[in-house]
Amino acid sequence: MILAPSLLSSDFGRLAEELLALEQAGLEWVHWDVMDGHFVPNITFGPPVIKALRKRSRLFFDVHLMIAEPERYLEAFAEAGADLLVVHAEASSHLPRTLSEIRRLGMKRGVALNPATPLHALEYVLPELDLVLLMSVNPGFGGQKFMPLTYRKLADLRGLISRSDSQALVQVDGGVDPGNTAALVKAGADVLVSGSAFFNFPPYAERLGVFAKAAAGA
Numbered sequence: 736m737i738l739a740p741s742l743l744s745s746d747f748g749r750l751a752e753e754l755l756a757l758e759q760a761g762l763e764w765v766h767w768d769v770m771d772g773h774f775v776p777n778i779t780f781g782p783p784v785i786k787a788l789r790k791r792s793r794l795f796f797d798v799h800l801m802i803a804e805p806e807r808y809l810e811a812f813a814e815a816g817a818d819l820l821v822v823h824a825e826a827s828s829h830l831p832r833t834l835s836e837i838r839r840l841g842m843k844r845g846v847a848l849n850p851a852t853p854l855h856a857l858e859y860v861l862p863e864l865d866l867v868l869l870m871s872v873n874p875g876f877g878g879q880k881f882m883p884l885t886y887r888k889l890a891d892l893r894g895l896i897s898r899s900d901s902q903a904l905v906q907v908d909g910g911v912d913p914g915n916t917a918a919l920v921k922a923g924a925d926v927l928v929s930g931s932a933f934f935n936f937p938p939y940a941e942r943l944g945v946f947a948k949a950a951a952g953a
């Protein structure tokens with residue numbers, strides 16, 4: 736199980752220190768929740784902030800675009816140093832074109848689905864994906880309650896992936912904590928995003944260990 740801490744719950748006034756602390760604690764991924772105030776009510780950060788932190792961190796930058804018209808910003812996020820770019824199926828009218836552009840720009844490709852969006856929204860692009868992000872909360876905020884419908888959707892996605900010989904990793908994002916980690920890993924999650932249940936419980940190395948122990952119990 737890969738744990739990807741969501742910076743949305745980190746101290747924005749000390750992002751460089753937070754990223755260093757994650758690296759020193761043994762994390763390999765970090766999850767950037769990019770929000771534009773249109774696709775979701777909140778506004779967070781964009782390419783200039785990610786670019787500034789790129790030279791300060793060796794972590795894998797998993798960039799979750801909760802923005803309208805993501806195709807307008809692919810080049811900017813590639814230039815900022817995103818390693819993985821995840822666009823919402825609900826925000827992309829031409830997904831195949833967007834995904835080939837993300838690959839042309841040298842980034843890994845992911846598609847995110849909001850809780851009620853059916854899996855078949857990504858069925859025909861699944862073989863091209865490096866990752867599928869299942870939202871387990873309504874996007875826009877940290878600290879929300881995990882939605883149990885995610886378990887069935889996760890199992891259904893696993894079935895879809897095995898039938899389409901896709902290599903996509905499955906990521907679950909929202910309301911994840913050590914209490915639901917084992918069930919999520921058992922249901923087929925490869926990557927777990929955690930914001931509040933991670934950053935609110937320092938020291939980070941110990942907190943990583945709590946998640947890892949929970950995942951091992953799956």
Ligand code: DX5
Pocket residue numbers: 741743744766768799801872873874875876877878879908909910911928929930931932
């Ligand atoms: C919500 C974001 C999530 C969120 C996770 O729109 O996509 O990544 O920050 O935060 P928690 O773990 O606190 O639900």
Ligand code: ZN
Pocket residue numbers: 741766767768799908928
């Ligand atoms: Zn996210």
